[in-house]
Each structure stands twice: as structure tokens, then as C-alpha cells.
Amino acid sequence: MAEPMGFYTDTTVCIGCKACEVACKEWNQLPSTNGGKNTLSGDSYDNTRALDGIHWRHVKFVEQFTDDRKDGRWLLMSDVCKHCVQAACLEVCPTGAIIRTEFDTVVIQSDACNGCRDCISACPFGVIEINPASGTAQKCTLCYDRLQAGMEPACSKACPTQSIQFGTIRELKERAQKRVAQLHQMGEKRAYLYGADDKFLGGLNSFYLLVDKPEVYRLPANPQMPTRNLKLGSWFSVLGAVLVGLMGMISFRNRGAEERP
Amino acid sequence: MNTVPPSDTFFSASPEWGWLVALYFFVGGLAGGSYFIAMFIDLFGRPADRALARIGYYISFPCIVLSGILLTLDLKRPERFWHMLIESNTFRPMFKYWSPMSIGSWALTIFGLFSLIKFLSALSEDGKINWPQANRWRPPHPLGTTLAVVGGLLGFYVAGYTGVLLAVTNRPIWSDTPLLGMLFIVSAASISASLILLLAERSRLTMPGVRALHQMDGWVVLLELIILIALMISLGPVFRAWLNLWGVLLFLVIVLGLLVPLALFWRRDLLGARNLIGTAALVLLGGFLLRVVIVFSAQGV
Numbered sequence: 358m359a360e361p362m363g364f365y366t367d368t369t370v371c372i373g374c375k376a377c378e379v380a381c382k383e384w385n386q387l388p389s390t391n392g393g394k395n396t397l398s399g400d401s402y403d404n405t406r407a408l409d410g411i412h413w414r415h416v417k418f419v420e421q422f423t424d425d426r427k428d429g430r431w432l433l434m435s436d437v438c439k440h441c442v443q444a445a446c447l448e449v450c451p452t453g454a455i456i457r458t459e460f461d462t463v464v465i466q467s468d469a470c471n472g473c474r475d476c477i478s479a480c481p482f483g484v485i486e487i488n489p490a491s492g493t494a495q496k497c498t499l500c501y502d503r504l505q506a507g508m509e510p511a512c513s514k515a516c517p518t519q520s521i522q523f524g525t526i527r528e529l530k531e532r533a534q535k536r537v538a539q540l541h542q543m544g545e546k547r548a549y550l551y552g553a554d555d556k557f558l559g560g561l562n563s564f565y566l567l568v569d570k571p572e573v574y575r576l577p578a579n580p581q582m583p584t585r586n587l588k589l590g591s592w593f594s595v596l597g598a599v600l601v602g603l604m605g606m607i608s609f610r611n612r613g614a615e616e617r618p
Numbered sequence: 619m620n621t622v623p624p625s626d627t628f629f630s631a632s633p634e635w636g637w638l639v640a641l642y643f644f645v646g647g648l649a650g651g652s653y654f655i656a657m658f659i660d661l662f663g664r665p666a667d668r669a670l671a672r673i674g675y676y677i678s679f680p681c682i683v684l685s686g687i688l689l690t691l692d693l694k695r696p697e698r699f700w701h702m703l704i705e706s707n708t709f710r711p712m713f714k715y716w717s718p719m720s721i722g723s724w725a726l727t728i729f730g731l732f733s734l735i736k737f738l739s740a741l742s743e744d745g746k747i748n749w750p751q752a753n754r755w756r757p758p759h760p761l762g763t764t765l766a767v768v769g770g771l772l773g774f775y776v777a778g779y780t781g782v783l784l785a786v787t788n789r790p791i792w793s794d795t796p797l798l799g800m801l802f803i804v805s806a807a808s809i810s811a812s813l814i815l816l817l818a819e820r821s822r823l824t825m826p827g828v829r830a831l832h833q834m835d836g837w838v839v840l841l842e843l844i845i846l847i848a849l850m851i852s853l854g855p856v857f858r859a860w861l862n863l864w865g866v867l868l869f870l871v872i873v874l875g876l877l878v879p880l881a882l883f884w885r886r887d888l889l890g891a892r893n894l895i896g897t898a899a900l901v902l903l904g905g906f907l908l909r910v911v912i913v914f915s916a917q918g919v
Binding site: 594 | 622626628629632634635654658659692694695696698702706714716717719720774778779781782783785786787788789792793796798799800801802804807831833834845
């Protein structure tokens, strides 16, 4: 296997230009929303709204302003599939359509997916949706086709500020840690890395430098694997079956006692 | 979003499982539940109760067929339904023991076969088809006992795995409690017992097992109420997700589908001759609405 590859996104240098969204759509030939007749969301400059089957990159605009709007800031973040080291979608997929590639990325094989949507509910980040054109679940492939040809993904190639950086996870982590140290030195003490370590999901192959709580960026603070409930849920179900069985036996046995002379 | 949601599950997306899935949860519950209740009657009932067991098997098979149809129709690519069982790239069996949907697909298929055999056996016993060998498919013949027990266990699985499947996601409510599978199994027992009783009443069958099954249904509904309350408590702060119209519907489920039937179980004179029918109809309605609330409320968050 090749060395794990991924994205490091430094949200502090994102300017919200959406070049990543455009490059992604263009390279992956993703259809436009509603046949190109999109409407304004009214949510800052974000008319993409969310990641889904036809938006594999999404620039989030978080406005943080005081009530009198004299002071404030925008937090901008180009969101994408996290290519989790322990991927919830891959874990639950019942058809084997979701695979881990030789680059340690997670890819949905559209020809194998049957659109059951189990992966959609499993992903803790809300990344996956159905692409209406194919009727299958789709998301960022980290440009698997480009990677196989030795090219970098379209979004990071297009990013004009190097907010999205592509490379081996090892290199990206080194780069990100240096950047956090630099920001701390400059007085931005809130800077930290989200998903760069293995505190959750074994680590994210697309990790972020953030300057506020994850929830502010609409990211879960502690995303978990869906199978966390499997054992306990199964045991409770067995208990339910045993209790129903006991009630059945008692009801039919009591009847026997009542009916005997 | 500057407010912190009550659970990390609030960042996931809705799979948009709609009416087909809600209906499948109900019909699949009836398929599994009717089989395992029929199994009880097969194993512990009297010869005079056999007609009651046959009703269970008559319900189970059509319901499992309908389940398969509903699930296939719900796929965005229905023609690829077989990908659940066979890996499309390699044509090897597709099986993930840790994925409830994967095991569930196999369980539905295998349970369908058991259900078909017992359905044919019931038809033969009723003289509707001439198949003398079908005697072996009923207890006390060892083959019949095996079919009843293994099929009954599969029925339990089919009735309950849907709840575990919902728990093995990252959606609010579904994955914030481990009790959904237990609730679905117990609810499957209550709705199935109710439907068997309803059909027995309609056919004017007066075998002695009716009373025992009615009593069992009462206890199971009480257990269902206890589990539902435990489930609501186990949600903790996520329970707030039900403080809306879905919560109102859930309240109706508790009152009309559980509390009123319980009152009717204990005070059998309340509705007179219609007591059994009224109780069974309310339990069935409550069981369906319970699934509607659980399926839809978690996706509207």
C-alpha cells in the first residue's frame, strides 16, 4: 500500500472563494442543483448549503458578530469527506460498495451501490447523500482517478491560498503542527488541529486547523462509530426475546393449570 | 450554529427512509412475530389450538414476501437488490456480521424459506393442498420441531434487527439509545398476537389457546410500555427532539396503543363482546404509529 494520503485544511487562510467547489464539480462532472436554477439560501454567502451527492466540497461561512455588528469575524472552512481511518460508512455498507483504497482513502464504487442509504445515516459528519443522476450514494473520492495517475486532487490544486493542502498524512501533520505553533506565537491561542490525532475514528485523513469549537463549524466534537451500539443493542434485543418467550410460556402453562380439574 | 446540540449525532444526514421503511418495520415485525407466536403454540399448545398456530403461519409468509417487496422498492437502484447477498464484483457471498443490514438481508431470505415451508404445511393441514409429506414439517416430528424452533429464532431476529439497525447509525434518537431492538421485538410480539387474535375472532374460532394468547398479549403490552418509558429516559437530553408534533403522536401511541389496551385487558367487561377486537385493533394501530414516529422523527431533526 502507498503511504496514506489526505488533506490538511487550514481554515485561517480560507477566503471563501469556492474555487475548490467549482474544481471538484468540474473534474467529477457533478450536475448542478435543480438544473442550474438554484435559489439563495439567505445563510451568509453559502448557497451550496451542505455536502451531498452532487456537492463533494462545501465552503462553510460562519458569521460571528456582536449584536451591534461593530465587531465580528467570519470563519470559513472548506468541508469535505474526512476519509476516516475507521470509516463508519465503510463499516455498515451491506453491499461492499465502499472500499478503502491503496492511498488509505475511502471510495464508494457507484457500480456496486444499490442506494440503501445505510452509509448516509452512519456517517457522523453528514457527508454522504444520493446523487440523483446515478441513484447511488456519492461523496468525495479524494480524486482517486487523479491519484492513480500521480496527480493531486482538483480542489487542492485549485485552492489559491493553500488552505487545502494535499500530501502524505505524515507530511501534512508536520506542516499543520508547525502552523499551529506559528499561530500560537502570533497570539491566536485558539488554533488547534481537529482529527489529526487518533482520538476519534482512528484519525481523519482529511483534518482541519480550527480556531473555535468544532460545533461552531458544524462538526461533532466526538464523532463515533455506529457499531458502538451493536453489542448492547443486540443483548437488549435478546433480553426482549427471552422476556416475550417467558410470557408466552407462563400464559400457556397457567392456562394448563387452570383447565386441569 | 453557536449552540451545542445535545448529542454528536445531530451532525449526521438523514437517509430519507420514508413510508416504505416504516411500513416494512411494521410488516416485518408481523412476519417475525406471527411465526414465533405460532411456534409457541406449536410447541406448547394443545391439538385443539393448532388452528391458532396456522393463523400465525398464514400471516407470516405473505408479510415476509411483502417485506422483501417494500425493501426492494425503497432502494434507489432496486434492480441491484441482490448486491445485498452477492458481491457484485466477485459474485462471492456478501456477508458482514457486524452490519445489521447485511445480516438482516440474509435473515430475511432464510426466514422467508422457513416461512414458506410452514405456510405450505398449514395449507396442507387445512386440506387446501394435498401434500402428505407436510406432516413431517410439524411438531412433534423432529423435522417439524426444528423448523418451528429455528424459524422462530429467525423470526425474533427479523422482528428485532430493524431496531438494532437504527441504533447502528449516527442519527439522533436512533443511535442515542440501545433499546430500540428490544422495543421492536416486544412490539412485534404484541402486534402479532393482536392480529392472530383478531383473525381468530373473525373466523369465530373458539379454541382454548385464544384466552392464553390474549393473556400473553396483555403482559407483552405492559412490557412494551415499560421499555418505551425506559427508552425515553435513556435518551437523556436528546429527548428534547421529541418536543414537537412527533412527541404528540408518541403520546397518542402511549395512550391509545398501550394504556387503553392495558385497561381493556384488565377490565374485559368494558367493551363487552367487542373487547378483544377493540384491544387488538388499538395495539395494531399503536404498533404502526410507534414505528412511524421512530422512523420519521429522527430524520426531521
